[in-house]
Amino acid sequence: MARHSRVNESIFDEENQHLIFVIGTFFIAFVAALLAWGRTGPFLLSLGLQKDNYRGQSLFAISGIIVVVVEILVVVNLYWGFNDSLRGAHVVAVLMLVVVFGYLGWIDDTKAKESGGGFRGHLGSAYSDHAVTTGLIKLVAGVAVSIGAVLVADATDGLVELIRGAAIVALSANMLNLFDRAPARSTKVSFLWFVVLAASVFIWSDSHTALQLVWAAGAVGATTGLAPSELMERHMQGDTGVNVTGALLGFSTFMVATPVVQWVVLAVLASLNLASERTSFSEVIAANPLLSRIDEAGVRQPKV
Numbered sequence: 001m002a003r004h005s006r007v008n009e010s011i012f013d014e015e016n017q018h019l020i021f022v023i024g025t026f027f028i029a030f031v032a033a034l035l036a037w038g039r040t041g042p043f044l045l046s047l048g049l050q051k052d053n054y055r056g057q058s059l060f061a062i063s064g065i066i067v068v069v070v071e072i073l074v075v076v077n078l079y080w081g082f083n084d085s086l087r088g089a090h091v092v093a094v095l096m097l098v099v100v101f102g103y104l105g106w107i108d109d110t111k112a113k114e115s116g117g118g119f120r121g122h123l124g125s126a127y128s129d130h131a132v133t134t135g136l137i138k139l140v141a142g143v144a145v146s147i148g149a150v151l152v153a154d155a156t157d158g159l160v161e162l163i164r165g166a167a168i169v170a171l172s173a174n175m176l177n178l179f180d181r182a183p184a185r186s187t188k189v190s191f192l193w194f195v196v197l198a199a200s201v202f203i204w205s206d207s208h209t210a211l212q213l214v215w216a217a218g219a220v221g222a223t224t225g226l227a228p229s230e231l232m233e234r235h236m237q238g239d240t241g242v243n244v245t246g247a248l249l250g251f252s253t254f255m256v257a258t259p260v261v262q263w264v265v266l267a268v269l270a271s272l273n274l275a276s277e278r279t280s281f282s283e284v285i286a287a288n289p290l291l292s293r294i295d296e297a298g299v300r301q302p303k304v
Contacts, residue, residue, distance in 0.1 A: 033225030064241020074218035105239030172250025216252035
């Protein structure tokens with residue numbers, strides 16, 4: 001009886017350590033991004049990479065490069081300091097997602113031309129105008145790197161699971177991008193997603209599974225660190241940061257979820273992505289008092 005109790009206490013202690021590990025990673029990334037914008041903001045503003053926001057104000061539009069840099073530094077340092085606990089294959093997979101989705105987002109932020117938006121807009125441009133939009137490049141390359149990352153992570157047992165995992169990663173990246181229409185809206189969605197995911201894992205899963213949350217913790221921590229200045233309309237993360245955060249949330253979700261939960265997550269993600277072709281998320285949020293209040297929380301109100 002005493003031995004059984006000691007085993008349970010050991011498991012409980014290990015779960016607590018991994019919880020602290022994940023939360024610690026989140027806060028380190030949070031502080032790093034907060035300080036990074038404070039230190040480099042004036043320099044980044046001088047680069048002139050501006051876009052109009054939802055109110056027509058010209059802002060620096062690619063602060064998501066801070067998310068990319070912070071996540072790379074976090075992942076490399078995590079593996080350097082804790083390589084006994086973290087698998088090298090997972091590190092490589094995560095870095096693939098960060099670098100490729102970050103680069104694809106950068107291209108879309110700096111080179112994009114109007115195409116009608118959405119899957120239909122990009123595919124329609126390719127079919128009717130024989131024009132390859134940056135959105136179409138991001139779509140194809142995003143799917144390819146998602147498949148590659150899941151393969152490299154060696155987290156599947158067959159073709160069906162590989163496709164399911166890659167679809168979760170790619171659709172997560174695109175879905176978070178769909179919410180990026182107001183200051184820090186995508187950050188609020190990613191933070192809520194991460195909290196729900198972390199709570200579920202620490203209630204129902206084992207300590208080893210919980211370690212897989214650390215990949216998303218860095219990205220969500222970094223994007224949350226940029227939220228205060230984003231809410232003050234100093235900058236926008238753009239696809240460069242939002243796509244990376246979404247992809248890593250999808251990757252961590254896939255890594256910690258059971259096959260049944262993965263199917264549910266995939267169905268939800270696919271439904272939201274398809275719904276966005278006909279429905280404006282901004283209109284849905286504005287029509288719901290609770291969602292509208294959350295969406296407007298912290299946003300600098302326009303002067304009357």
